[in-house]
Amino acid sequence: MSSTADGHHSHHGHDHDGHGHGAGHSRGHSHAPLSFGRAFAIGIALNGAYILVEAAFGFASNSLALLADAGHNCSDVLGLIVAWGATALAQRPPSQRYTYGLTGSTILAALFNSIFLMLTFGAIGLEAVMRLMHPQPVAGFTVILVALGGIAVNGVSAMLFAAGRKGDLNVRGAFLHMAGDAMVSAGVVVAGLAILATGWQWLDPVVSLGVALVVIAQTWSMTRESVAMSLQAVPETIAATDVRAFLGRLPGVAEVHDLHIWPMGTAEIAMTAHLVMPAGHPGDAVLFQLEHDLHEQFGIGHVTLQIESGTMACPLAPEERV
Secondary structure, rough: OOOOOOOOOOEEOOOOOOOOOOOOOOOOOOOOOHHHHHHHHHHHHHHHHHHHHHHHHHHHHHHHHHHHHHHHHHHHHHHHHHHHHHHHHOOOOOOOOOOOOOHHHHHHHHHHHHHHHHHHHHHHHHHHHHHHOOOOOOOOOHHHHHHHHHHHHHHHHHHHHOOOOOOOOEEEEEEEHHHHHHHHHHHHHHHHHHHHOOOOOOOOHHHHHHHHHHHHHHHHHHHHHHHHHHHHOOOOOOOHHHHHHHHHHHHHOOOEEEEEEEEEEEEEEEEEEEEEOOOOOOOHHHHHHHHHHHHHOOOEEEEEEEEEOOOOOOOOOOOOOO
Protein backbone atom coordinates (compact mmCIF):
# COMPACT_ATOMS: atom_id res chain seq x y z
CA MET A 1 0.00 0.00 0.00
CA SER A 2 1.38 3.44 -0.85
CA SER A 3 0.16 7.01 -0.92
CA THR A 4 -0.09 8.81 -4.25
CA ALA A 5 0.82 12.42 -4.85
CA ASP A 6 -2.78 13.61 -4.60
CA GLY A 7 -3.25 12.01 -1.19
CA HIS A 8 -5.31 9.01 -2.30
CA HIS A 9 -4.24 5.45 -1.78
CA SER A 10 -2.99 3.05 -4.36
CA HIS A 11 -2.31 -0.66 -4.26
CA HIS A 12 0.49 -2.31 -6.14
CA GLY A 13 -0.59 -5.90 -6.60
CA HIS A 14 1.76 -8.89 -6.61
CA ASP A 15 0.23 -12.30 -7.10
CA HIS A 16 2.00 -14.70 -4.74
CA ASP A 17 -0.38 -17.63 -5.07
CA GLY A 18 2.03 -19.49 -7.36
CA HIS A 19 0.24 -18.55 -10.60
CA GLY A 20 0.78 -14.94 -11.56
CA HIS A 21 4.47 -14.71 -10.76
CA GLY A 22 5.45 -18.24 -10.02
CA ALA A 23 5.88 -19.75 -6.59
CA GLY A 24 8.96 -18.65 -4.74
CA HIS A 25 9.56 -15.39 -6.63
CA SER A 26 9.31 -12.31 -4.51
CA ARG A 27 9.53 -9.78 -7.30
CA GLY A 28 6.85 -9.00 -9.86
CA HIS A 29 8.00 -11.17 -12.72
CA SER A 30 6.85 -14.32 -14.40
CA HIS A 31 9.46 -16.72 -15.64
CA ALA A 32 9.58 -19.85 -17.74
CA PRO A 33 10.17 -22.88 -15.53
CA LEU A 34 13.73 -24.00 -15.18
CA SER A 35 12.87 -27.07 -17.29
CA PHE A 36 12.47 -24.76 -20.29
CA GLY A 37 16.16 -23.82 -19.98
CA ARG A 38 16.99 -27.49 -20.33
CA ALA A 39 14.53 -27.79 -23.22
CA PHE A 40 16.22 -24.91 -25.03
CA ALA A 41 19.66 -26.47 -24.49
CA ILE A 42 18.57 -29.91 -25.75
CA GLY A 43 16.70 -28.42 -28.71
CA ILE A 44 19.71 -26.33 -29.72
CA ALA A 45 22.08 -29.32 -29.47
CA LEU A 46 19.83 -31.69 -31.43
CA ASN A 47 19.05 -29.22 -34.20
CA GLY A 48 22.62 -27.96 -34.39
CA ALA A 49 23.94 -31.47 -35.01
CA TYR A 50 21.20 -32.21 -37.51
CA ILE A 51 21.92 -29.00 -39.45
CA LEU A 52 25.46 -30.18 -40.18
CA VAL A 53 24.25 -33.57 -41.41
CA GLU A 54 21.39 -32.15 -43.47
CA ALA A 55 23.45 -29.40 -45.10
CA ALA A 56 26.22 -31.83 -46.02
CA PHE A 57 23.81 -34.28 -47.65
CA GLY A 58 21.89 -31.39 -49.24
CA PHE A 59 24.99 -30.21 -51.08
CA ALA A 60 26.04 -33.76 -51.93
CA SER A 61 22.62 -34.68 -53.33
CA ASN A 62 21.98 -31.25 -54.91
CA SER A 63 18.67 -31.04 -53.05
CA LEU A 64 17.23 -27.57 -52.50
CA ALA A 65 14.54 -29.14 -50.33
CA LEU A 66 17.17 -30.42 -47.90
CA LEU A 67 19.09 -27.14 -47.99
CA ALA A 68 15.86 -25.22 -47.40
CA ASP A 69 15.06 -27.41 -44.42
CA ALA A 70 18.63 -26.99 -43.14
CA GLY A 71 18.24 -23.23 -43.47
CA HIS A 72 15.02 -23.41 -41.53
CA ASN A 73 16.67 -25.46 -38.80
CA CYS A 74 19.54 -22.98 -38.72
CA SER A 75 17.12 -20.11 -38.18
CA ASP A 76 15.36 -22.19 -35.53
CA VAL A 77 18.63 -22.72 -33.64
CA LEU A 78 19.30 -18.99 -33.75
CA GLY A 79 15.74 -18.38 -32.62
CA LEU A 80 16.12 -20.84 -29.74
CA ILE A 81 19.35 -19.14 -28.66
CA VAL A 82 17.71 -15.70 -28.74
CA ALA A 83 14.62 -16.94 -26.89
CA TRP A 84 16.74 -18.72 -24.29
CA GLY A 85 18.84 -15.60 -23.77
CA ALA A 86 15.72 -13.46 -23.37
CA THR A 87 14.31 -15.93 -20.84
CA ALA A 88 17.52 -15.61 -18.85
CA LEU A 89 17.46 -11.82 -19.03
CA ALA A 90 13.84 -11.78 -17.86
CA GLN A 91 14.93 -13.42 -14.60
CA ARG A 92 17.25 -10.58 -13.67
CA PRO A 93 15.98 -8.45 -10.77
CA PRO A 94 14.64 -4.90 -11.28
CA SER A 95 17.09 -2.02 -11.13
CA GLN A 96 16.78 1.70 -10.53
CA ARG A 97 16.59 2.23 -14.28
CA TYR A 98 14.77 -0.94 -15.39
CA THR A 99 12.13 -0.97 -12.68
CA TYR A 100 10.25 -3.84 -14.33
CA GLY A 101 13.47 -5.76 -14.82
CA LEU A 102 14.24 -7.03 -18.33
CA THR A 103 11.02 -8.99 -18.82
CA GLY A 104 10.35 -7.03 -22.03
CA SER A 105 13.36 -8.70 -23.65
CA THR A 106 11.15 -11.74 -24.31
CA ILE A 107 8.95 -9.56 -26.53
CA LEU A 108 12.00 -8.31 -28.43
CA ALA A 109 13.14 -11.92 -28.89
CA ALA A 110 9.77 -12.98 -30.29
CA LEU A 111 9.74 -9.99 -32.65
CA PHE A 112 13.30 -10.70 -33.84
CA ASN A 113 12.60 -14.39 -34.40
CA SER A 114 9.41 -13.81 -36.35
CA ILE A 115 10.94 -11.17 -38.65
CA PHE A 116 14.10 -13.27 -39.14
CA LEU A 117 12.03 -16.29 -40.17
CA MET A 118 9.95 -14.24 -42.59
CA LEU A 119 13.09 -12.88 -44.30
CA THR A 120 14.85 -16.27 -44.38
CA PHE A 121 11.99 -18.09 -46.00
CA GLY A 122 11.15 -15.28 -48.34
CA ALA A 123 14.65 -15.79 -49.77
CA ILE A 124 14.25 -19.59 -49.84
CA GLY A 125 10.89 -19.25 -51.62
CA LEU A 126 12.46 -17.01 -54.25
CA GLU A 127 15.27 -19.52 -54.83
CA ALA A 128 12.70 -22.30 -55.14
CA VAL A 129 10.84 -20.39 -57.84
CA MET A 130 14.09 -19.84 -59.72
CA ARG A 131 14.99 -23.54 -59.56
CA LEU A 132 11.44 -24.52 -60.53
CA MET A 133 12.06 -22.74 -63.84
CA HIS A 134 15.39 -24.56 -64.20
CA PRO A 135 15.13 -27.99 -62.46
CA GLN A 136 18.32 -29.81 -61.50
CA PRO A 137 18.84 -33.53 -60.75
CA VAL A 138 18.34 -34.61 -57.12
CA ALA A 139 19.40 -37.81 -55.32
CA GLY A 140 15.97 -38.83 -54.08
CA PHE A 141 17.08 -41.75 -51.84
CA THR A 142 19.52 -39.54 -49.92
CA VAL A 143 16.83 -36.91 -49.46
CA ILE A 144 14.50 -39.53 -47.95
CA LEU A 145 17.04 -40.83 -45.42
CA VAL A 146 18.09 -37.39 -44.18
CA ALA A 147 14.51 -36.13 -43.97
CA LEU A 148 13.51 -39.17 -41.90
CA GLY A 149 16.16 -38.10 -39.40
CA GLY A 150 14.62 -34.63 -39.44
CA ILE A 151 11.23 -36.01 -38.47
CA ALA A 152 12.79 -37.66 -35.40
CA VAL A 153 14.90 -34.65 -34.34
CA ASN A 154 12.16 -32.06 -34.80
CA GLY A 155 9.50 -34.30 -33.30
CA VAL A 156 11.52 -34.77 -30.09
CA SER A 157 12.33 -31.04 -29.99
CA ALA A 158 8.65 -30.12 -30.35
CA MET A 159 7.72 -32.38 -27.43
CA LEU A 160 10.17 -30.48 -25.21
CA PHE A 161 8.13 -27.29 -25.62
CA ALA A 162 4.63 -28.78 -25.83
CA ALA A 163 3.76 -28.24 -22.16
CA GLY A 164 4.51 -24.50 -22.07
CA ARG A 165 3.28 -23.42 -25.50
CA LYS A 166 0.03 -21.87 -24.20
CA GLY A 167 1.60 -19.55 -21.65
CA ASP A 168 4.57 -17.96 -23.43
CA LEU A 169 4.90 -16.62 -26.98
CA ASN A 170 8.57 -17.61 -27.23
CA VAL A 171 7.89 -21.16 -26.08
CA ARG A 172 4.90 -21.37 -28.42
CA GLY A 173 7.08 -20.14 -31.27
CA ALA A 174 9.67 -22.82 -30.51
CA PHE A 175 6.97 -25.49 -30.42
CA LEU A 176 5.37 -24.35 -33.68
CA HIS A 177 8.70 -24.21 -35.47
CA MET A 178 9.79 -27.65 -34.29
CA ALA A 179 6.40 -29.23 -35.06
CA GLY A 180 6.33 -27.45 -38.42
CA ASP A 181 9.80 -28.73 -39.22
CA ALA A 182 8.69 -32.29 -38.50
CA MET A 183 5.79 -31.91 -40.93
CA VAL A 184 8.05 -30.28 -43.52
CA SER A 185 10.51 -33.17 -43.22
CA ALA A 186 7.61 -35.53 -43.82
CA GLY A 187 6.83 -33.58 -46.98
CA VAL A 188 10.45 -33.92 -48.10
CA VAL A 189 10.19 -37.70 -47.65
CA VAL A 190 7.12 -37.73 -49.87
CA ALA A 191 8.94 -35.65 -52.50
CA GLY A 192 11.93 -37.99 -52.44
CA LEU A 193 9.71 -41.04 -52.93
CA ALA A 194 7.90 -39.31 -55.77
CA ILE A 195 11.18 -38.37 -57.47
CA LEU A 196 12.37 -41.98 -57.26
CA ALA A 197 9.09 -43.21 -58.70
CA THR A 198 8.58 -40.63 -61.45
CA GLY A 199 11.90 -38.90 -62.06
CA TRP A 200 10.14 -35.53 -61.83
CA GLN A 201 12.96 -33.30 -60.60
CA TRP A 202 10.67 -30.27 -60.31
CA LEU A 203 9.09 -31.85 -57.22
CA ASP A 204 12.14 -30.84 -55.14
CA PRO A 205 11.72 -27.04 -55.63
CA VAL A 206 7.95 -27.43 -55.25
CA VAL A 207 8.47 -28.97 -51.82
CA SER A 208 10.99 -26.28 -50.82
CA LEU A 209 8.50 -23.62 -51.93
CA GLY A 210 5.90 -25.37 -49.81
CA VAL A 211 8.34 -25.25 -46.87
CA ALA A 212 8.66 -21.49 -47.28
CA LEU A 213 4.90 -20.93 -47.54
CA VAL A 214 4.15 -23.10 -44.48
CA VAL A 215 6.74 -21.34 -42.33
CA ILE A 216 5.69 -17.85 -43.43
CA ALA A 217 2.05 -18.70 -42.75
CA GLN A 218 2.73 -20.03 -39.26
CA THR A 219 5.07 -17.13 -38.49
CA TRP A 220 2.68 -14.39 -39.57
CA SER A 221 0.46 -14.63 -36.50
CA MET A 222 3.56 -14.63 -34.27
CA THR A 223 4.85 -11.53 -36.06
CA ARG A 224 1.55 -9.74 -35.69
CA GLU A 225 1.27 -10.65 -32.01
CA SER A 226 4.86 -9.71 -31.15
CA VAL A 227 4.46 -6.32 -32.87
CA ALA A 228 1.26 -5.73 -30.89
CA MET A 229 3.09 -6.68 -27.69
CA SER A 230 5.94 -4.30 -28.43
CA LEU A 231 3.34 -1.52 -28.80
CA GLN A 232 1.82 -2.48 -25.42
CA ALA A 233 -1.50 -3.52 -26.94
CA VAL A 234 -4.05 -5.31 -24.77
CA PRO A 235 -3.29 -9.04 -25.10
CA GLU A 236 -5.59 -10.91 -27.47
CA THR A 237 -6.68 -13.18 -24.62
CA ILE A 238 -8.25 -10.26 -22.74
CA ALA A 239 -11.15 -7.94 -23.60
CA ALA A 240 -10.58 -4.57 -21.94
CA THR A 241 -14.34 -3.97 -21.88
CA ASP A 242 -14.82 -7.12 -19.80
CA VAL A 243 -12.16 -6.01 -17.30
CA ARG A 244 -13.74 -2.53 -17.07
CA ALA A 245 -17.18 -4.08 -16.51
CA PHE A 246 -15.77 -6.42 -13.85
CA LEU A 247 -14.19 -3.52 -11.96
CA GLY A 248 -17.33 -1.40 -12.33
CA ARG A 249 -19.46 -4.09 -10.67
CA LEU A 250 -17.34 -4.14 -7.52
CA PRO A 251 -19.14 -2.98 -4.33
CA GLY A 252 -18.51 0.71 -3.70
CA VAL A 253 -17.06 1.48 -7.15
CA ALA A 254 -18.83 4.42 -8.80
CA GLU A 255 -16.49 4.83 -11.79
CA VAL A 256 -13.51 3.24 -13.51
CA HIS A 257 -11.09 5.29 -15.58
CA ASP A 258 -7.48 5.41 -16.77
CA LEU A 259 -7.58 1.64 -17.36
CA HIS A 260 -4.48 0.24 -19.04
CA ILE A 261 -3.67 -3.43 -19.75
CA TRP A 262 -0.42 -4.40 -21.42
CA PRO A 263 2.12 -7.25 -21.66
CA MET A 264 5.28 -6.79 -19.61
CA GLY A 265 6.75 -9.80 -21.39
CA THR A 266 5.54 -12.76 -23.39
CA ALA A 267 4.14 -14.40 -20.23
CA GLU A 268 3.31 -11.52 -17.89
CA ILE A 269 0.36 -9.11 -18.05
CA ALA A 270 0.12 -5.84 -16.11
CA MET A 271 -2.82 -3.53 -15.43
CA THR A 272 -3.37 -0.12 -13.89
CA ALA A 273 -6.68 1.61 -13.17
CA HIS A 274 -8.30 4.36 -11.14
CA LEU A 275 -11.34 3.35 -9.08
CA VAL A 276 -13.67 6.08 -7.80
CA MET A 277 -15.01 4.86 -4.43
CA PRO A 278 -16.96 7.63 -2.60
CA ALA A 279 -17.08 5.60 0.63
CA GLY A 280 -13.29 5.57 0.76
CA HIS A 281 -10.57 2.97 0.70
CA PRO A 282 -12.00 -0.58 1.03
CA GLY A 283 -9.01 -2.00 2.89
CA ASP A 284 -6.08 -4.19 1.95
CA ALA A 285 -8.00 -7.48 2.20
CA VAL A 286 -10.46 -6.35 -0.48
CA LEU A 287 -7.68 -5.26 -2.80
CA PHE A 288 -5.71 -8.48 -2.34
CA GLN A 289 -8.83 -10.49 -3.14
CA LEU A 290 -9.48 -8.30 -6.20
CA GLU A 291 -5.92 -8.90 -7.36
CA HIS A 292 -6.44 -12.65 -7.01
CA ASP A 293 -9.74 -12.50 -8.92
CA LEU A 294 -8.18 -10.52 -11.76
CA HIS A 295 -5.54 -13.18 -12.16
CA GLU A 296 -7.97 -16.06 -12.01
CA GLN A 297 -10.46 -14.55 -14.47
CA PHE A 298 -8.21 -12.63 -16.86
CA GLY A 299 -4.65 -13.86 -16.29
CA ILE A 300 -3.50 -10.43 -15.07
CA GLY A 301 -0.70 -10.95 -12.58
CA HIS A 302 0.70 -7.45 -11.95
CA VAL A 303 -1.98 -5.03 -10.73
CA THR A 304 -1.81 -1.39 -9.63
CA LEU A 305 -5.00 0.37 -8.50
CA GLN A 306 -5.49 3.98 -7.45
CA ILE A 307 -8.47 4.64 -5.16
CA GLU A 308 -10.16 8.03 -5.46
CA SER A 309 -13.05 9.49 -3.45
CA GLY A 310 -14.44 11.44 -6.39
CA THR A 311 -14.46 14.79 -4.60
CA MET A 312 -12.04 16.17 -7.17
CA ALA A 313 -11.95 15.64 -10.94
CA CYS A 314 -9.09 13.34 -11.95
CA PRO A 315 -7.08 14.83 -14.84
CA LEU A 316 -6.66 11.32 -16.28
CA ALA A 317 -10.38 10.52 -16.30
CA PRO A 318 -11.08 11.48 -19.96
CA GLU A 319 -10.74 8.46 -22.27
CA GLU A 320 -8.51 10.34 -24.71
CA ARG A 321 -5.92 11.01 -21.99
CA VAL A 322 -3.00 8.63 -21.57
